[in-house]
Amino acid sequence: MSTGISFFDAPSARHGSAAGRAHRTSENALSLLLVSLLAFAALLTLFVFRTADDNRLTSWQWVFAGADAARPVALALGAIAVAFALRKLPLPPRGAGIWLFGLSFAAGAAFWNEPEVIVDASRYFAQAKYLALHGIGAFAEAWGAELPAWTDLPLVPFFYGLIFRFAGEERLYIQIFTTLLFSGTVVLTYRIGKELWDDTVGFYGAALLLGMPYLLTQVPLMLVDVPAMFLIALAEFTAIKAFKLGGAHWIAAAVAAITLAALSKYSAWLALTVLIPIIMVYAREAPKRTLQRAIVIVGLAAALFGFMVLAKHDLLIEQFRLLWDYQRPGLGRWQESFVSTFLFQIHPFIAAAAAYSLYAAIRRKDLKYAIIGWLLALALLGQIGRIRYLIALFPMLALMAAYGLREIRNSEARAFALFCAVLSSLAVAFFAYLPFLQAASAANLQKAGAHLDALDAQLIEVITLEQTSVGIHPAMSVALLDLFARKPLAYRPELTNLSPPEGINASPLRFTWEYSLRRHYPAATAHPERETAVALILSDPSQPLPPRVAQRLENHCLAGEFMASEGVFGYQTLVRIYRPASGGEQRCLHGGTG
Numbered sequence: 001m002s003t004g005i006s007f008f009d010a011p012s013a014r015h016g017s018a019a020g021r022a023h024r025t026s027e028n029a030l031s032l033l034l035v036s037l038l039a040f041a042a043l044l045t046l047f048v049f050r051t052a053d054d055n056r057l058t059s060w061q062w063v064f065a066g067a068d069a070a071r072p073v074a075l076a077l078g079a080i081a082v083a084f085a086l087r088k089l090p091l092p093p094r095g096a097g098i099w100l101f102g103l104s105f106a107a108g109a110a111f112w113n114e115p116e117v118i119v120d121a122s123r124y125f126a127q128a129k130y131l132a133l134h135g136i137g138a139f140a141e142a143w144g145a146e147l148p149a150w151t152d153l154p155l156v157p158f159f160y161g162l163i164f165r166f167a168g169e170e171r172l173y174i175q176i177f178t179t180l181l182f183s184g185t186v187v188l189t190y191r192i193g194k195e196l197w198d199d200t201v202g203f204y205g206a207a208l209l210l211g212m213p214y215l216l217t218q219v220p221l222m223l224v225d226v227p228a229m230f231l232i233a234l235a236e237f238t239a240i241k242a243f244k245l246g247g248a249h250w251i252a253a254a255v256a257a258i259t260l261a262a263l264s265k266y267s268a269w270l271a272l273t274v275l276i277p278i279i280m281v282y283a284r285e286a287p288k289r290t291l292q293r294a295i296v297i298v299g300l301a302a303a304l305f306g307f308m309v310l311a312k313h314d315l316l317i318e319q320f321r322l323l324w325d326y327q328r329p330g331l332g333r334w335q336e337s338f339v340s341t342f343l344f345q346i347h348p349f350i351a352a353a354a355a356y357s358l359y360a361a362i363r364r365k366d367l368k369y370a371i372i373g374w375l376l377a378l379a380l381l382g383q384i385g386r387i388r389y390l391i392a393l394f395p396m397l398a399l400m401a402a403y404g405l406r407e408i409r410n411s412e413a414r415a416f417a418l419f420c421a422v423l424s425s426l427a428v429a430f431f432a433y434l435p436f437l438q439a440a441s442a443a444n445l446q447k448a449g450a451h452l453d454a455l456d457a458q459l460i461e462v463i464t465l466e467q468t469s470v471g472i473h474p475a476m477s478v479a480l481l482d483l484f485a486r487k488p489l490a491y492r493p494e495l496t497n498l499s500p501p502e503g504i505n506a507s508p509l510r511f512t513w514e515y516s517l518r519r520h521y522p523a524a525t526a527h528p529e530r531e532t533a534v535a536l537i538l539s540d541p542s543q544p545l546p547p548r549v550a551q552r553l554e555n556h557c558l559a560g561e562f563m564a565s566e567g568v569f570g571y572q573t574l575v576r577i578y579r580p581a582s583g584g585e586q587r588c589l590h591g592g593t594g
Contacts (some may be wrong), residue, residue: 014311031413032256040076043346043428046137049073052354054337055387057117058214060344062568063428063436075427083419091415092203097187100206107210107426108179108219109392111434114174115442116502118405118569119295119472121222123150123515124157128222129482131161132169145317150511151319155231155263156224171483174218181230183218186528188233189395195240196368201320202404204418205395211421213429214345214387215394224265225391231261232271232392239275240371243282249296258301261310266323270378271392277370284367326510334508335385345387346394349421357404357541371402372396387481441572444562447478448535448575449484451560457533461490463510463549465538471568473512477537477573490532495548508512520565533559533579555581 046053050060063072093099130147133378139147141159160174164275186206195204200319209215218226220380235257243252258275261268275298281291309316342351354376375393384390408414436445452460464474464482480492500513534556536549539546541563545553560577 004300016531026274027217028410028412031410032087032416035083035417035420036080039080039349039424041418043076043079043424046344046348050344052337053340055214055340055345057342058217058345058433058436060432062132062216063432064424064565070267071432073207075431076424078275078423080420081415084421085414086419087412089415091411091418092199094347096199096203096206097190100186100190101183103181104206104210105183107429108133108182109175109217110430111216111220112175112179114217114220114434114437115440115446116221116480116483117217117437117440118221118223119476119480119509119512121483122476123148123226124154124160124222125479125483125517127152127154127157127478131158133165135165135550144312148515149315149319150515151266152224153263153265155260155369156227156265159227160222169486171222173319174222176228178221179219181227182215183440184231185226185230185395187236188230189398192233192237192240192372193399195244196371196399197403199404201399201402201406204405204414206397206399207418207422208347208350208393208398209351209424211347211424212345212373212394212398213347213433214341215391216426216429217433218388218391219508227390228264228268228393229259229394230266231264232274233304233395235261235272235370236274236396237279239278239297241295243278243290246289248295251293253258254297255300255304258297259304262301262305266319267389269390271375271495273373273378274374274396277374281368281371291500320437326505336387338380341385341387341390347421347425349417351402353401354397355404356407357400360404360407366511369400369432372399374404376400407438436566439564440569441564441574444564445481445537445573448577449481449486449561450560451577452485452533453487455487455533455559455577457579458487459490459532460485460487461532461534462493463492463495463534464544465496465536465543465546465549466498467539467571468543469572470509471504471507472509472571473498473515474537474539476512478499480573481535481537481575482543489535491551495552496546501581522559533577534576536573536576538576541574553578557581 046060047064047067050064053060127143127147127149129138130142132517134142136158139154139158143149148174159177163177164174186209189209192201193205195202235254238254238257242250258272261272275294277295279290357369361373370386371437373396373482374395374460378384379393404419408417462478466476467474474496475491475493478489482489501507504510504513535555536553556578556582558576559579560575561575565572565574
């Protein structure tokens with residue numbers, strides 16, 4: 001008999017006796033103590049070695065800058081204490097899907113006050129705004145022509161545009177939509193685990209998506225990553241059901257889901273190769289039937305997608321060329337380490353359990369494991385080190401971790417480990433990541449938009465000054481400001497003629513110089529009304545005004561100033577708002593004149 005804790009062993013046969021119950025109590029206490037120590041040590045170790053986190057958005061060296069050890073200690077102890085109190089809850093609970101949906105939606109909604117911290121959102125906003133203004137037909141005709149497409153696919157901006165057109169141009173509606181998709185992904189993860197194995201693997205996998213603090217920061221943003229993650233998970237689930245059960249409705253659902261996922265993002269095409277292990281798994285049971293279903297599903301999805309390819313084949317060829325000549329080499333330069341992604345931005349318990357799950361699956365000779373391990377294997381073999389490109393595999397990674405946690409036979413210790421991972425990640429996300437992002441300079445656009453709406457002005461003229469620390473075209477700030485302002489904006493690019501910096505062709509910010517916003521803001525004419533309020537977006541508080549800008553602001557008074565900065569990112573969006581001087585005022589221009 002083993003003298004250890006028996007962490008991964010079956011319960012002792014002596015548990016029916018008094019000695020057995022005492023042994024079980026002692027073993028259980030040791031298991032809980034071990035999990036507690038590991039959970040505490042994990043958070044504290046990450047804090048101590050936080051300079052190893054090279055994430056470009058929520059690096060621990062930034063979110064915990066200036067903090068002493070008391071802060072992570074408090075977060076860890078608080079999470080462990082709550083996890084200990086919850087450890088005896090029956091998992092999965094009744095109505096597991098409803099619980100998962102509700103809790104994940106609440107977690108995502110807690111980030112709705114986060115500003116738009118990634119400049120790519122300006123593209124998707126501009127595309128959605130075009131559909132809202134001009135209609136679906138115009139969007140389809142203009143996409144890739146009058147409406148620049150860069151390396152985007154049209155589906156997600158199309159959804160955003162529908163929301164703007166029929167609900168209103170409000171960021172809140174977009175956030176509700178993306179949060180619903182996030183919660184839908186959580187439920188789909190549960191259903192995939194349940195289909196492949198059982199309720200326990202499904203529930204633990206779904207819950208562990210909340211153990212990825214970086215993922216929560218992406219939920220409220222107007223990007224394509226969370227919608228693409230949902231569509232890929234939907235394609236995986238419907239494909240599993242179609243190959244497992246057949247039936248016209250499941251086959252049609254799989255075809256539709258695969259087609260939609262393929263239209264969401266180019267990287268989704270790689271993720272959809274997960275169909276290969278799905279087909280292999282069910283081909284073992286019924287080779288002929290599975291082959292027939294594969295031909296129908298893949299063939300119909302390819303045909304549907306082909307219609308779009310034929311309609312925009314010239315554009316797609318150009319996008320492929322851009323992806324191959326620009327995006328592919330760029331992956332080698334725009335990297336974040338796997339240490340950052342799988343230890344700092346995802347709870348270490350998840351990474352450890354996922355790693356152990358490979359051993360467990362090999363020992364069990366479980367071919368179904370290939371379905372959930374496929375995407376991670378591709379990412380590791382391809383050395384895809386950019387976390388935003390890995391979001392689509394997070395549901396499968398969570399299921400891998402759940403598969404590994406299933407090996408903990410002590411249900412109380414297993415639940416305790418789950419709660420420790422989830423609650424400590426939520427604590428880091430809510431009390432470290434969110435305050436850091438809310439203090440970022442991107443929040444100035446958010447606050448300035450509300451301030452502009454309160455001004456007594458029908459039109460807001462926007463002037464952008466050069467970004468002094470990063471090679472990004474400042475015009476992208478106009479679209480992000482427009483996302484937060486209800487009043488119409490007029491953009492004045494002619495006041496600050498800018499040239500692309502050297503080396504921009506190899507920069508991840510190249511699109512900002514090739515993406516024109518003039519067509520989105522037709523009110524930006526050469527004859528502005530002198531009584532119009534002006535929003536000046538700059539990158540440094542002491543940045544001098546070009547002569548033409550200073551002339552434009554004559555007879556204007558400073559009406560608001562939003563100058564917060566996290567002091568980390570090169571892209572800074574500081575905002576000064578000016579109103580026309582009243583009759584009794586003459587020259588009252590303040591600040592930023594150099």
